[in-house]
Amino acid sequence: MVSKIRKLIPYPVINLGKHLPEAVLANIKYNFPGRKLRVIGVTGTDGKTTTVNMIYKMLQNAGKKVSMISTINAVIGGKNYDTGFHVTNPGPSDTQKYLKMAQNHGDEFVVLEVTSHGLVQFRVWGVPFEIGVITNITHEHLDYHLTFENYLQAKAKLIMGVKYAVLNADDPSFEMLAKITLGEIESFGLNGKAKVNCKNFPLKLKIPGEFNLLNALAAASVGKILGLEEKVIRKSLESFTGLVGRMEEIPNKRGIKVVVDFAHTPHALEQALRALRTHTKGKLIAVFGCAGERDREKRPMMGRISAKFAGITVLTDEDPRFEDRDKIIEEIMEGAVKAGARLGKNLFTEVDREKAIELAISLAAKGDTVGIFGKGHEKSMNYRGVEKPWSDQRAALKILNHGSKV
Numbered sequence: 001m002v003s004k005i006r007k008l009i010p011y012p013v014i015n016l017g018k019h020l021p022e023a024v025l026a027n028i029k030y031n032f033p034g035r036k037l038r039v040i041g042v043t044g045t046d047g048k049t050t051t052v053n054m055i056y057k058m059l060q061n062a063g064k065k066v067s068m069i070s071t072i073n074a075v076i077g078g079k080n081y082d083t084g085f086h087v088t089n090p091g092p093s094d095t096q097k098y099l100k101m102a103q104n105h106g107d108e109f110v111v112l113e114v115t116s117h118g119l120v121q122f123r124v125w126g127v128p129f130e131i132g133v134i135t136n137i138t139h140e141h142l143d144y145h146l147t148f149e150n151y152l153q154a155k156a157k158l159i160m161g162v163k164y165a166v167l168n169a170d171d172p173s174f175e176m177l178a179k180i181t182l183g184e185i186e187s188f189g190l191n192g193k194a195k196v197n198c199k200n201f202p203l204k205l206k207i208p209g210e211f212n213l214l215n216a217l218a219a220a221s222v223g224k225i226l227g228l229e230e231k232v233i234r235k236s237l238e239s240f241t242g243l244v245g246r247m248e249e250i251p252n253k254r255g256i257k258v259v260v261d262f263a264h265t266p267h268a269l270e271q272a273l274r275a276l277r278t279h280t281k282g283k284l285i286a287v288f289g290c291a292g293e294r295d296r297e298k299r300p301m302m303g304r305i306s307a308k309f310a311g312i313t314v315l316t317d318e319d320p321r322f323e324d325r326d327k328i329i330e331e332i333m334e335g336a337v338k339a340g341a342r343l344g345k346n347l348f349t350e351v352d353r354e355k356a357i358e359l360a361i362s363l364a365a366k367g368d369t370v371g372i373f374g375k376g377h378e379k380s381m382n383y384r385g386v387e388k389p390w391s392d393q394r395a396a397l398k399i400l401n402h403g404s405k406v
Contacts, residue, residue, distance in 0.1 A: 015120055015121050015122060019092070019121040019122045019123070020122045020125065022091070022092050022093065022122075023092035023122040023123065023125035023126060024125070024126070026092040026093045026095070026096040026097075026126075027092075027096055027125070027126035029093075029096065030096040030097060030099070030100040031100075032126055033096060033099040033100040033102070033103040034096075034099050034110075034126060034127035034128055035128060036103050037099060037102060037103055037107065037108070037109065037110050038108055038109045038110075038130050039099075039109075039110050039111075039112055039127055039128065039129050039130060039131075040055060040109065040110070040111045040112065040129070040130065040131045040132075040133065040222060041112050041113075041114045041124070041127075041129040041131070041132050041133065041158050041162075042055070042111065042112070042113050042114065042132075042133040042135065042218075043113070043114045043115065043116070043119070043132075043133070043134055043135070043155050043158045044133075044134050044135030044136050044137065044155070044168075045135070045136055045137055045138045045265055045267060045268070046135060046136060046138065046211065046263075046265060046267055046268040046271070047135035047136065047211060047212075047214065047215045047218075048070070048071070048113045048114075048115075048135060049070045049071055049072055049113060049243060049246070049262075050212065050215045050242075050243060050246055051133060051135055051215045051218050051219055052068055052069075052070045052111050052112070052113045053068070053070060053073075053240075053243060054215060054216060054219035054236070054237060054240055055068075055111045055133075055219045055222050055223075056068040056075065056111045057236050057240060058219055058222075058223050058228065058232065058233055058236040058237065059109055059111070059223075059226075059228075061232055061235065061236045062223075062228045062229070062232045062236075064108055064109055065105070065106055065107040065108050065109070066107055066108065066109040066110065066111065067098070067101075067102035067105070067107045067109070067110045067111075068110065068111040068112070069089065069090070069095070069098055069110070069111075069112050069113060070113040071089060071113055071115070072243065072244065072245070072376075072377040073243075074098065076098050076101045076102055076105070077101050077102055077104070077105030077107065078105065081098075089112070089113055089114055089115050089118040089123060089124070090123065091123055092122065092123050092124075092125065092126075095112075095123055095124060095127070096126070098110075099127070112124070112127070112129075114158055116151055116154040116155055119154050119155065119157040119158060120154045120157070128161070129158065129161070129162045130162065130163050130164070131162060131163065131164045131165075131166060131222055131225060132158040132159035132162040132164070132165050132166065132181075132183070133166040133218050133221075133222060134155060134156075134158065134159065134165070134166070134167055134168065134171075134173070134177060135168060135214065135215060135218055136168050136171045136173070136214070136267070137151070137152050137155050137171060137172075137173040137177075138265060138266065138267035152173055152176070155173075156176075156177055156180050156181075159177065159180065159181040159183060160180070160181065160182070161182070161183075162181065162183040163183050163184065164183050164184050164185075164186055164225050165177070165178075165181040165183040165184070165185050165186070166186045166187075166188065166218055166221045166222060166225070167181075167185060167186070167187055167188075168187075168188060168189060168214065168218070169187040169188065169189035169191070169193050169194035169195075169197075170189040170190055170191065170194070170214070174187070186221045186224070186225055187221075188214065188217040188218050188220070188221045189214070189217065190210065190213065190214065190217075194217070195221070196217050196220055196221045196224065197217065198213070198217075201217065201220055201234075203216050203217070203220075203234065203237055203238060204238055205237065205238060205240065206238070206239070206240065206241050206242070207240065207241065207242045207246075207247060208247060208275045208276075208278075208279060209247065209271060209272065209274070209275030210271065210274070210275070211268070211271040211272075211275070212247075212275075216237045216240070219233075219237060220233050220234075220237060223236075243377070244376075244377045244393075245260055245261065245262050245375070245376025245377030245378070245392070245393075246261060246262055246376060246377075247259055247261050247272070247275070248260045248261070248376075248393065250393060250396045250397060250400065252400040252401070254361075254364075254366070254400060255365075255366035255367065256361070256364045256365070256366060256367070256368050256369065256370060257276075257279075257280070257368070257369040257370070258361065258369075258370045258372070258396050258400065259276060259369065259370070259371050259372065260372045260375075260376060260392045260393055260396065261371060261372070261373050261376060262373075262374070262375070262376025262377065262378075263288075263373040263374065263376075264288075264290075264291070264318070264373065264374045264376075265298065265302075266298050266301040266302050266305055269286075269288065269302050269305050269306065269373060270305045270309060272371060272373065273286060273305065273306065273309035273310055273371065274309060276369050276371050277309060279369070280367070280368065280369040281367040282364075282365060282366070282367035282368040282369075283311040283312060283363075283364065283365070283368040283369075284309070284310045284311050284312075284368070284369050284371065285310060285311065285312040285313075285314065285360045285363055285364055285368060285369065285370045285371070286306045286309075286310035286312070286313050286314065286360075286371050286373065287314045287316060287356055287357055287360045287370065287371065287372045287373065288302065288306065288314075288315070288316070288318065288372070288373035288374045289315060289316045289317050289318030289320075289328065289329065289332065289353070289374055290302060290318055290328055290331070290332055290374075291318050291319040291320075291321070291374075292319060292320040292321035292322065292323030292325075292328055292382075293321045293322060293323055294319075296331065299328065299331040299332045299334075299335065300331060300332065300334045300335030300338070301335055302332055302335065303315070303331075303332040303333055303334060303335030303336035303337075303338075303339070303341075304335035304336060304338060304339040305335075306336060306341075307335070307336040307337075307339035307340055307341035307346075307347070308339055310371070311346060312346050312347075312348070312360070312363055313336055313341060313346065313347050313348070314348045314349070314350060314356050314359055314360045314363075315329045315332050315333060315336075315347075315348070315349045315350075315356075316329070316349070316350050316351060316352070316353045316355075316356035316357075317351050317352070317353045317356075317381065318353075318374040318375060318381075319381055319382040320382070320383060321382050321383070321384065321385065322384055322385065325351045326351065329349050329351065333347065333349065353381070353390070353392075353395065354395045354398075354399075357370075357372055357392070357395050357396055357399055358399045360372070361396070361399050361400065372392045372396060375390065375391075375392045376392070378390070378391075379391055
């Protein structure tokens with residue numbers, strides 16, 4: 001029913017007719033609190049939440065009064081809030097309410113995670129971003145934006161009116177974004193062409209992966225813009241221990257590494273598998289699915305990536321919603337098979353996510369790694385519009401500890 005309504009009424013009409021008026025009213029109700037704050041916005045396909053938390057910690061360690069809102073956690077006026085925002089930023093009313101709370105607390109800064117949906121749906125309308133950070137732009141959300149160009153333009157909205165645009169020099173979108181923004185460009189990247197890079201600002205992080213190094217360099221760029229001491233920036237980033245559902249290792253006594261990560265895009269899955277591969281002596285086993293009623297083009301792409309970088313792939317549910325669970329898995333499997341995976345040999349399917357995790361762990365021996373991807377921090381799974389309680393971490397712990405006293 002929802003998809004039929006969406007086809008009848010184009011998104012731009014809904015955004016202008018419904019979301020924009022809501023945003024205007026919310027700003028009026030709370031008296032445009034963003035104007036009294038220095039707001040740092042972070043968007044991108046991957047790495048948004050980690051980068052937001054890195055910037056928040058950095059500013060906090062520098063003695064600044066700061067609040068933050070991300071898709072998994074919010075700290076407003078020094079108080080933690082259970083956001084429950086799933087994988088997007090809050091609507092305009094909640095956004096303005098939180099900004100007002102930060103203002104009332106006397107905070108100087110707010111670090112705000114912004115999604116492409118949030119940008120085109122005017123959820124952050126009226127918020128004058130001083131700094132806009134774009135971590136990267138890769139394949140995602142084409143079910144909503146229809147084309148990659150539309151998706152890129154949606155992300156670009158963040159940096160249109162900023163004073164500083166912090167951009168990933170290693171990302172293919174860099175040149176286009178650099179032309180669009182009117183703000184001063186601050187680049188970050190792994191190589192020397194970026195203003196902040198691994199050579200002139202080397203970091204030894206506690207969290208793995210080049211993608212996290214890029215997130216840290218983006219955060220460092222923000223710190224430099226704000227004039228923070230280099231030792232504060234470095235100490236904050238090098239002591240950062242990660243977030244729930246982001247390369248989160250599940251403890252066990254079986255001698256295998258079990259990691260829960262939110263990777264739910266082709267790029268994120270590849271980066272996560274690459275990172276785990278370098279730290280795995282034995283087999284790398286990947287467990288994941290793709291969300292129903294979302295970008296279908298990425299499904300075979302993710303199957304292909306897993307077949308290339310993981311020794312064994314186990315395909316399962318990830319919020320099937322109203323779609324056929326088996327059909328989703330078939331579409332992912334198509335890409336894996338084309339990349340050389342063989343069903344029953346190094347490719348397995350199990351729609352029940354708990355059973356899929358159990359299967360993956362049963363296939364692992366000492367020295368192997370099991371990566372469980374796609375849900376991360378989330379606490380529910382959507383079946384036919386109903387959110388049922390779910391946790392990858394709880395499921396993994398239950399299976400790992402079965403029959404033991406751990």
